[in-house]
Amino acid sequence: VAVWCPQGQQVSCGHIVTCAGLHSDRLAHISGCSPQPRIVPFRGDYLLLKPEKSYLVKGNIYPVPNPRFPFLGFHFTPRMDGSVWLGPNAVLAFKREGYKLLDFSPGDFLDAVTYSGLWKLVLRNVSYGLGELYRAFSLSAQVRQLQRFIPEVTTNDVLRGPSGVRAQALDSEGNLVDDFVFDGGSGAVGSRILHVRNAPSPAATSSLAIAAAIADEAQRRFRL
Numbered sequence: 455v456a457v458w459c460p461q462g463q464q465v466s467c468g469h470i471v472t473c474a475g476l477h478s479d480r481l482a483h484i485s486g487c488s489p490q491p492r493i494v495p496f497r498g499d500y501l502l503l504k505p506e507k508s509y510l511v512k513g514n515i516y517p518v519p520n521p522r523f524p525f526l527g528f529h530f531t532p533r534m535d536g537s538v539w540l541g542p543n544a545v546l547a548f549k550r551e552g553y554k555l556l557d558f559s560p561g562d563f564l565d566a567v568t569y570s571g572l573w574k575l576v577l578r579n580v581s582y583g584l585g586e587l588y589r590a591f592s593l594s595a596q597v598r599q600l601q602r603f604i605p606e607v608t609t610n611d612v613l614r615g616p617s618g619v620r621a622q623a624l625d626s627e628g629n630l631v632d633d634f635v636f637d638g639g640s641g642a643v644g645s646r647i648l649h650v651r652n653a654p655s656p657a658a659t660s661s662l663a664i665a666a667a668i669a670d671e672a673q674r675r676f677r678l
């Protein structure tokens with residue numbers, strides 16, 4: 455199988471494992487797999503605790519997960535560099551790599567809003583979605599979430615911080631896919647490809663257990 459890199463070089467390999475995050479559905483689809491589950495991008499914005507207030511957070515603080523949205527919920531994350539990240543929220547992004555509030559891609563937007571699965575999800579969770587959207591614009595609404603854990607935190611203690619975009623796999627019934635999805639194409643090329651279409655969090659980042667699961671799957675599919 456030959457893979458062309460954006461810089462122009464070509465890599466030849468016997469088998470391919472793709473882990474393409476926000477583009478995992480598109481890569482799978484072009485190699486003959488089902489278009490489902492689709493990826494819908496949700497942006498998560500963080501706030502930063504001002505350094506003079508970082509003494510308030512001495513360890514990770516997480517809410518008890520809501521079983522309907524186990525990956526949501528504002529949390530407090532003290533980082534190795536001493537900074538403290540607060541959040542994230544989750545709002546529909548209008549671009550797959552839409553890291554800023556007003557980022558927009560006509561193709562990605564159309565892709566999302568013409569997907570029936572997204573509408574089913576939205577209609578089932580209108581009030582929750584509107585709440586998240588409101589919090590994306592309102593600093594004081596975000597701080598109110600934080601005050602449930604640390605009442606001393608005020609809007610004067612936080613700054614707007616970085617954002618991430620979650621690659622949310624969504625089935626056609628509007629269900630958030632919360633387990634691993636492995637897929638493979640068909641034919642001479644497709645059968646040499648293993649697509650990791652969904653790697654759900656939490657505990658996903660740098661997880662050796664996930665790497666082992668993918669290696670087992672590759673061994674099984676490719677009969678290595």
Ligand SMILES: Cc1cc2nc3c(=O)[nH]c(=O)nc-3n(C[C@H](O)[C@H](O)[C@H](O)COP(=O)(O)OP(=O)(O)OC[C@H]3O[C@@H](n4cnc5c(N)ncnc54)[C@H](O)[C@@H]3O)c2cc1C
Nearest residue numbers: 473474475477498542618619620653654655656657658659
């Ligand atoms: C705001 C936010 C907070 C999160 N917090 C946590 C957390 O606390 N704990 C946790 O476990 N998880 C967390 N996650 C989830 C975690 O980031 C994902 O579960 C994990 O990154 C998925 O891994 P992946 O390898 O499937 O995709 P990604 O990490 O998205 O990697 C995909 C890679 O493929 C590349 N790519 C895409 N298309 C192509 C192409 N055509 N050709 C070549 N390369 C391509 C991309 O550039 C990218 O480098 C968070 C996610 C977000 C957005």
